[in-house]
Each structure stands twice: as structure tokens, then as C-alpha cells.
Amino acid sequence: MNSIANNLHTVKNNIPSHVTLVAVSKTKPVSEILEAYNAGQRIFGENKIQEMALKYDEMPKDIEWHMIGHLQRNKVKYMAHFVHLIHGVDSFKTLVEINKQALKHNRVINCLLQLKIAKEDTKFGLSITEVEAILNSEELKELKNIDIKGVMGMASFIEDEAVIRTEFKTLKTFFEKLKRFNLSNFNPTVISMGMSGDYKIAIEEGSTMVRVGSAIFGLRNYS
Ligand SMILES: *Cc1c(COP(=O)(O)O)cnc(C)c1O
Numbered sequence: 001m002n003s004i005a006n007n008l009h010t011v012k013n014n015i016p017s018h019v020t021l022v023a024v025s026k027t028k029p030v031s032e033i034l035e036a037y038n039a040g041q042r043i044f045g046e047n048k049i050q051e052m053a054l055k056y057d058e059m060p061k062d063i064e065w066h067m068i069g070h071l072q073r074n075k076v077k078y079m080a081h082f083v084h085l086i087h088g089v090d091s092f093k094t095l096v097e098i099n100k101q102a103l104k105h106n107r108v109i110n111c112l113l114q115l116k117i118a119k120e121d122t123k124f125g126l127s128i129t130e131v132e133a134i135l136n137s138e139e140l141k142e143l144k145n146i147d148i149k150g151v152m153g154m155a156s157f158i159e160d161e162a163v164i165r166t167e168f169k170t171l172k173t174f175f176e177k178l179k180r181f182n183l184s185n186f187n188p189t190v191i192s193m194g195m196s197g198d199y200k201i202a203i204e205e206g207s208t209m210v211r212v213g214s215a216i217f218g219l220r221n222y223s
Pocket of ligand 1: 024026047068069154194195196197211212213214215
């Protein structure tokens with residue numbers, strides 16, 4: 001058995017059945033993604049819209065494509081016809097643009113709101129107050145071509161497990177707090193948290209969706 005298939009099996013064995021595995025294939029060629037596909041994987045995550053669109057064109061059409069990266073609003077149009085879930089939504093303006101592009105294709109696009117849980121300033125994401133303001137806004141009710149499925153967060157890139165665990169606990173607490181909002185386009189079931197280095201901790205802390213790249217495909221080469 002090749003190593004991508006092996007790695008995939010190992011990761012899957014570490015994940016309970018209620019947790020969804022997004023195989024993060026950013027920077028990896030179609031040939032390698034097909035190895036994971038042929039081993040049964042159907043959900044892939046990318047962080048660049050145009051790269052994902054090229055791969056969508058080339059690959060089997062029963063794949064669910066997830067956009068996990070920071071979004072540039074002017075590029076949402078390149079994925080609006082096929083994207084299954086957008087993880088990194090961090091502004092109301094972006095929701096408006098996603099809704100506009102989804103409407104053009106007569107689709108409803110699933111989104112997650114990205115919350116800032118890491119202490120580092122470099123991380124994107126909304127505060128809980130900003131999320132509550134979005135969910136309270138009258139304008140949100142008009143966005144009938146989006147469906148907000150939950151939240152996404154990234155822990156700090158550090159070794160200290162206790163800090164990582166606390167950050168994941170924070171996201172889980174926020175998620176539970178947001179469930180009180182009752183809106184037709186807000187149906188929270190997803191907590192997207194956990195990557196190759198920390199997905200086991202994330203699952204212990206309530207993750208329902210993990211985004212795992214290098215543990216499946218090996219290290220990325222950005223050169
Ligand atoms: C790259 C990336 C991942 C996967 O990272 P690995 O450490 O390779 O598992 C997960 N989430 C986001 C947002 C990413 O950009």
C-alpha cells in the first residue's frame with residue numbers, strides 16, 4: 001500500500017465516526033490527491049481559491065471541496081458554483097459577497113464563522129462579540145443563499161498542550177453560546193478545529209470536523 005493511503009488509514013483510525021475528516025491537499029498535485037481519493041477520501045480542503053478551482057475541474061465530481069484559507073472577497077466568484085463549505089468567513093461583508101455569488105448559481109453555500117481563539121496577533125478571525133453582532137443584525141436575515149453551519153478556529157502554533165487545549169475549549173464554549181440564535185440561515189452543527197499536530201486534542205475538546213494535511217500528504221514544499 002502506498003504511503004498516502006497508509007497515512008489516511010492511520011488518521012481515520014484516530015477519528016471517531018461523528019468527526020468529519022477534511023484532507024487538506026493545498027500545494028499537492030492532483031496525482032497525490034487521487035491517491036487519497038482512491039483510498040476512499042471524498043472531502044478535501046484547499047486554502048487558495050484559484051488552486052481549488054483548477055483541481056475541481058480536473059478531479060472526480062463526487063468530491064466535496066472545502067475552502068479553509070483566508071478569503072479574498074473578489075475571488076469568491078471562482079468557487080461559487082461548486083464549493084461545499086467555506087470555513088474562514090471573518091466578516092459580514094464576506095457573507096454578503098458569498099450570498100451574492102451563490103444567488104447567481106441558484107445555490108445555498110454553507111459557511112463557518114472563523115473565531116480568533118489563539119493569542120497570537122497573526123491569526124485571522126472574529127471575536128465572540130463580533131459574531132453576536134452579525135447574528136443579531138437585520139441584514140443577515142436577507143441573506144437567503146448562505147447557511148451558517150457553525151464555527152472554525154485555529155489554536156496557537158506552539159508545543160504547550162495546555163494552551164492549545166484551553167483555546168479549543170474556548171471555541172467549544174462560544175459554539176454552545178451561539179446556539180441560542182434562532183435564524184433560518186444559522187444552523188450550527190459544526191465545530192471545525194484541529195490540524196495534523198493537534199487534532200486529537202481538538203476531538204477531546206469537542207471538534208466535529210478536523211482539517212488534516214501533512215499527516216496525510218507529508219510535509220508541504222512552498223518553494
Ligand atoms: C494548512 C491548513 C491546515 C492543515 O495543516 P496541517 O498541519 O498540515 O495538518 C488546516 N487548517 C488550515 C486553515 C490550514 O491552512
